[in-house]
Amino acid sequence: MNPDSVEDYVAATPRSRALHERATAVMPGGDTRSVTFHEPYPSYVQSASGCRLLTEDDEELLDLLNNYTQSVLGHAPPAVVEAVTDRFARGNGVGAPTDDAVVLAERLVDRVPSIEQVRFGNSGTEATMNAIRAAMAHTGEETVLKLQGGYHGTHDTVEVAVEGDGREHAGIPRDVERRVVTAPFNDIDALKDRFERHGDELACFILEPLMGVAGGISPELAFLETARDLTEEYDVPLIFDEVMTMRLAHGGAQARYGVTPDLTALGKFIGGGLPVGAFGGREDLMNAFHPEDGVAHHSGTFNANPATMAGGVATLEALDTAAIERLNELGNRLRREARAIVAGHDLDVTVTGDGSMFQLHRTSGPVTDAESAAAGTDAFEELFLAMRNRGVFMAPRGMGNLSTPMDDAEIDEFLAVLDDSLAAVEA
Incomplete structure (x- = not known):
């Protein structure tokens, strides 16, 4: 330097x-x-x-x-500040559902093509982790396909092949390398090869439609379309990580590029500047977390906390x-x-x-x-x-x-x- x-x-x-x-x-x-x-x-x-x-x-x-x-929206946008502080002044950690979460969920279902139902967490990491869990619960499989260089947060499954070929660092169990398959972005032939070899054992294919951490790399539309075709052929849920790319269009990158996944992970701005994550998609996939009939569990002290939900609604209203x-x-x-x-x-x-x-x-x-x-x-x-x-x-x-x-x-x-x-x- x-x-x-x-x-x-x-x-x-x-x-x-x-x-x-x-x-x-x-x-x-x-x-x-x-x-x-x-x-x-x-x-x-x-x-x-x-x-x-x-x-x-x-x-x-x-x-x-x-x-x-x-x-x-930049820093301290007045409408968002007002919504968050008003809600916080009326109580935030209430340990029960509020209408704020219902309103934000309705907005996301209306806005994002793939989302029929949605659940809230506290980070993009939680969002991708639970989207993958939904896919695993649905398919009964545990092998995940991701892109080389793809970043999806810091949970173990996705901390593979972000900057290198294997697990990113010590502290991540070695076994994740055996159940994570990778392919290069924008390489259709390589993607077809991975499905030919591993399609029957895949729980999901997760990718950012525009690669963020790897370098702001735009997709070739044919690559995204091939991903959609292959996942449908092999009955493998397709997950879009739109934690960053939701800002690209009213309905996110999936609307901008015209390719609809089965599940979508969200985060960043949808909480109005407070910690947030969300994952949603097809109703049959999301039913894995139904509190009465589901087979998976999802909870958290700050999930759908009212101030975050209110900030998210105000942000979505401004970001038209x-x-x-x-x-x-x-x-x-x-x-x-x-x-x-x-x-x-x-x-x-x-x-x-x-x-x-x-x-x-x-x-x-x-x-x-x-x-x-x-x-x-x-x-x-x-x-x-x-x-x-x-x-x-x-x-x-x-x-x-x-x-x-x-x-x-x-x-x-x-x-x-x-x-x-x-x-x-x-x-």
Whole structure:
């Protein structure tokens, strides 16, 4: 990493440095979320409003991370704040159902093509875990097919072949490697091969219709259509992880791409900024969790807590078709003009993404799957820090996304910083 960039960062962030030193004494690594760390230490945020963050060092940053796509309405949107605080003031942990959950469930059933019934949890990890459990309960099988580089949270079954070929790290049981089969994204022949060899033993096929952590990689429509055809042929539930991609259309990526799965996992923005997860799909699959007739169990102290449900309803009301289409148009402009800027520099950078999501890769491309991507490597970190020093905050791996408070002025700001940062990295 450029020592000048590190020196500039350290000089600008003494308060964050002091907080990080305190944090490391009481939390391993100084935090409880691995992705928030970056070298030499992360910035600490004191407040956020709209599309701006204010750090503990009184720096204002244009937020193009948005809590990894969660803050689609930006930070502290007034209607959501009002809905959450009003509900919380009327009591939150009530240990019983409330109408808030019914309303949010109705909204999701109306909005997402695949969802006939839905249940709520507290994270995207819980959402994908329980969607897989529903498929296992339905099929009686335990083998899961996923994509190489596909990230679906931190439960054991999906912590395979995210960055490598086997289990991601120690602490994950070795046996998951025996019951997880993988295939590369956008490779139809490989997908057909996996079904020919394993189709009769699969509990499900889970994938992000646009790969997020692997690098904002768009699907080839024929690949998604083949996935749908094969899962129907082998009677294997198809699960879309739309924790990130729900923002791409009113009905999520499945509506944008015209391919309807059997089950869908949701999270991020559908809780109005509070911890949330949801999974839903065909009624016969979801009946596995019926409290009287089901064969599986699903509970949790904060499942469908009223404040989260109220925040989710307010968020969905604000994120209507017009808002999504405007964000997607801004995303189209950002990617188009970023590619033009990159072409004017002597660095290997590829821009991927769709709708309001984008990714910068420090590679010459093309990027079609996890193997050809540079996400999850250290390659982008120098450019990340150069942009961070100039007031633009993204993921250290190069991921970015837009929020509704943004307009063309923010896109102009990003593009100018990108141009200047590329020149700094070249120097």
